[in-house]
Amino acid sequence: MRLLFSAEGQSWPIKLTGNAERTRNAMLRNLPLELQLHTPKIAGSHIYWHAPFVEDVEGATHVLDAPAGAFIYWPVRQFLEITFAPLQAETAQVTVLGTLDAPIEGIAALAATLKREQGRRILSGSLALVEGNAPAPAPAPAPATSLPADILSARAALWAKCPKDIARVTASRAIMHPAGPVFAAEAEARVLHEFLWWIRDAREQRSEQVLRQTAALALNKTATRLRDFCHMEETPALLFRLEKAMAEPLDFGVLIDETIIIAGRIGAWLDLLIPWNDLNEAFRAALD
Numbered sequence: 001m002r003l004l005f006s007a008e009g010q011s012w013p014i015k016l017t018g019n020a021e022r023t024r025n026a027m028l029r030n031l032p033l034e035l036q037l038h039t040p041k042i043a044g045s046h047i048y049w050h051a052p053f054v055e056d057v058e059g060a061t062h063v064l065d066a067p068a069g070a071f072i073y074w075p076v077r078q079f080l081e082i083t084f085a086p087l088q089a090e091t092a093q094v095t096v097l098g099t100l101d102a103p104i105e106g107i108a109a110l111a112a113t114l115k116r117e118q119g120r121r122i123l124s125g126s127l128a129l130v131e132g133n134a135p136a137p138a139p140a141p142a143p144a145t146s147l148p149a150d151i152l153s154a155r156a157a158l159w160a161k162c163p164k165d166i167a168r169v170t171a172s173r174a175i176m177h178p179a180g181p182v183f184a185a186e187a188e189a190r191v192l193h194e195f196l197w198w199i200r201d202a203r204e205q206r207s208e209q210v211l212r213q214t215a216a217l218a219l220n221k222t223a224t225r226l227r228d229f230c231h232m233e234e235t236p237a238l239l240f241r242l243e244k245a246m247a248e249p250l251d252f253g254v255l256i257d258e259t260i261i262i263a264g265r266i267g268a269w270l271d272l273l274i275p276w277n278d279l280n281e282a283f284r285a286a287l288d
Contacts, residue, residue, distance in 0.1 A: 007125030020058035032128035048081030069100035119275025189267035
């Protein structure tokens with residue numbers, strides 16, 4: 001089975017391999033997928049986009065062992081990504097879903113453009129099944145969800161378009177704005193996203209009541225910071241709604257996954273506002 005990854009007027013085929021059926025099915029259920037590309041800040045030689053699903057690792061390949069051209073799902077980060085050279089030192093277990101079926105140089109060139117342009121503009125793309133694929137078993141249907149309709153509709157809106165309050169956070173030119181509010185908001189969202197994964201992973205070791213209370217506190221803290229420090233309204237309101245949901249009689253496994261997806265998407269939109277390469281070059285110049 002092959003996918004087609006497209007961006008910047010170019011397309012690259014991806015060959016699906018391996019036995020990560022659970023993760024592959026989750027991905028296939030979400031195709032075709034419109035996506036926004038992110039430049040890496042730590043691992044280096046890869047491009048990635050936010051995945052609209054949550055799955056545990058399958059196969060547990062160390063990220064530094066993933067060869068150039070690997071198509072991987074990175075739990076905890078909740079990324080789908082393509083590598084194009086050995087990654088820099090980082091410790092994580094990932095799921096290998098396939099491999100790029102094209103010369104690696106095209107992805108490397110795209111990554112160079114992405115590195116230069118992130119924060120100036122959003123580089124969008126798509127991921128879709130290749131027409132003419134040999135017949136393959138249909139992906140398993142998505143599990144039924146009992147989550148409230150307002151949460152599901154809010155997630156759909158968040159996925160489809162950057163919220164207005166996030167888009168506005170770069171507009172201020174007050175003292176140390178927009179850098180202060182943008183960096184604070186992105187850090188708050190990213191830490192919340194990662195912490196929710198920790199809560200999810202602790203389901204076998206901690207009582208559900210403790211985990212619900214912990215998630216609610218984390219959601220309240222992030223929502224309060226986004227509202228009071230970063231002058232946002234719509235996005236913190238959704239996090240406050242999720243805080244309230246933690247006390248409602250909802251399936252906790254379904255709820256924590258939905259909360260992770262929402263927190264990750266908020267962090268992804270905020271990350272796209274930041275011209276990371278320009279900032280890194282300025283940081284290096286200041287240090288020198």
